[in-house]
Amino acid sequence: MKVGIIGANGYGGVELIRLLQNHPFAEIELLVSHSTSGTNIKELYPHLSTIIEMDLAQINVNQIADSVDVVFFSTPPGVSLELLPQFSEKGVLCIDLSGDHRLKDPEVYSQWYQKEPASSNLLNQTVYGLSEANKEKIKDSNLIANPGCYPTAALLGILPAIKEDWVKSNSIIIDGKTGVSGAGRKNSLATHFSEVNENVKAYKLGTHQHIPEIEQLIESFSGNTENITFSAHLVPMTRGIMCTIYADLKEPMSSETVTALYQSFYEHHPFVRVRETADLPKTKEVYGSNYCDIGIHCDERTNRLTIVSVIDNLVKGASGQAIQNMNLLYGWDETTGLTGAPIYP
Ligand SMILES: NC(=O)C1=CN([C@@H]2O[C@H](COP(=O)(O)OP(=O)(O)OC[C@H]3O[C@@H](n4cnc5c(N)ncnc54)[C@H](OP(=O)(O)O)[C@@H]3O)[C@@H](O)[C@H]2O)C=CC1
Numbered sequence: 001m002k003v004g005i006i007g008a009n010g011y012g013g014v015e016l017i018r019l020l021q022n023h024p025f026a027e028i029e030l031l032v033s034h035s036t037s038g039t040n041i042k043e044l045y046p047h048l049s050t051i052i053e054m055d056l057a058q059i060n061v062n063q064i065a066d067s068v069d070v071v072f073f074s075t076p077p078g079v080s081l082e083l084l085p086q087f088s089e090k091g092v093l094c095i096d097l098s099g100d101h102r103l104k105d106p107e108v109y110s111q112w113y114q115k116e117p118a119s120s121n122l123l124n125q126t127v128y129g130l131s132e133a134n135k136e137k138i139k140d141s142n143l144i145a146n147p148g149c150y151p152t153a154a155l156l157g158i159l160p161a162i163k164e165d166w167v168k169s170n171s172i173i174i175d176g177k178t179g180v181s182g183a184g185r186k187n188s189l190a191t192h193f194s195e196v197n198e199n200v201k202a203y204k205l206g207t208h209q210h211i212p213e214i215e216q217l218i219e220s221f222s223g224n225t226e227n228i229t230f231s232a233h234l235v236p237m238t239r240g241i242m243c244t245i246y247a248d249l250k251e252p253m254s255s256e257t258v259t260a261l262y263q264s265f266y267e268h269h270p271f272v273r274v275r276e277t278a279d280l281p282k283t284k285e286v287y288g289s290n291y292c293d294i295g296i297h298c299d300e301r302t303n304r305l306t307i308v309s310v311i312d313n314l315v316k317g318a319s320g321q322a323i324q325n326m327n328l329l330y331g332w333d334e335t336t337g338l339t340g341a342p343i344y345p
């Protein structure tokens with residue numbers, strides 16, 4: 001099965017390359033770049049020398065569509081809006097790592113991304129690729145909107161409680177922390193070493209594009225409209241996301257009971273590991289891997305549930321999950337090519 005990666009010279013693209021090297025059924029056919037076509041990928045990323053030495057190709061829809069079976073879009077918002085319909089029309093399977101096709105309501109997309117939305121026709125064909133939540137739909141789709149990094153950690157953390165209807169409406173608060181690679185490879189003042197090192201900052205409060213994405217999936221799970229509070233924080237590490245999620249319980253529950261129920265909920269989902277309460281997960285314990293680790297605490301004084309959910313933003317939060325979705329789509333075991341253990345320490 002032949003794969004093309006558009007945006008191959010960004011962090012998401014390079015993580016796709018790393019993971020696909022270990023995939024037994026997928027072969028990288030084309031690496032595509034907008035601004036560095038003609039350059040060998042090893043010149044931009046010397047760590048890939050002798051592993052993959054391929055010139056980056058230009059964006060040429062016909063040529064790409066003729067040579068690959070599946071295209072990953074690892075490009076900033078707005079790019080796949082224009083390109084993806086041209087591939088989809090030609091019957092190429094598309095997996096979009098950007099936010100362009102995640103929101104079902106075109107008006108909501110315009111409001112949060114300040115861009116013209118994709119066509120309703122295309123949005124109706126799109127499956128939201130949170131692998132654990134939409135496994136059956138992903139198997140039958142040809143256009144997958146891969147989730148954002150924060151939504152992956154937040155939703156895997158909260159969905160069992162939502163599905164079981166344990167939490168009070170509008171009581172969910174998600175406190176998210178991310179490593180700097182979440183902002184991609186492009187230069188910016190916000191990701192400059194001196195700005196990030198020995199510093200923690202909150203950003204995009206009330207305006208983060210992941211707010212409607214999280215609310216949309218909660219609604220599709222519960223049938224209820226839910227308003228969440230989400231705060232994003234940048235912390236001085238390269239990879240990793242931690243979402244600490246707070247919600248008021250409808251009825252008192254113990255940590256042990258909720259943990260056992262979460263373990264049973266994720267029993268058949270190999271990439272979600274639910275820990276015992278005394279063993280709350282840390283970002284380093286999933287570094288470089290496709291795992292999402294979850295820990296639970298119920299405060300019996302306040303009747304509040306706290307969930308800690310960690311992922312690697314570039315793997316389960318982006319490229320790893322994109323490959324997991326490709327595996328589901330092709331009917332392969334979902335763990336194919338993704339069984340590497342986290343890198344520790
Ligand atoms: N980093 C992360 O942790 C996560 C990222 N995502 C999403 O994945 C996507 C890629 O992110 P990431 O790899 O981090 O970002 P980078 O900035 O590292 O890479 C972006 C890529 O897109 C290409 N690109 C930029 N503009 C255009 C254009 N106009 N047309 C075609 N290609 C273009 C860039 O290179 P070139 O211009 O040379 O082609 C580059 O290859 C984004 O939508 C991001 O929001 C999602 C989850 C997590």
Ligand SMILES: CC(=O)N[C@@H](CCC(=O)OP(=O)(O)O)C(=O)O
Binds near residue numbers: 210
């Ligand atoms: C550090 C940093 O800036 N992180 C990005 C994560 C973006 C992301 O996950 O991508 P999508 O926009 O495709 O959802 C942010 O918070 O916007």
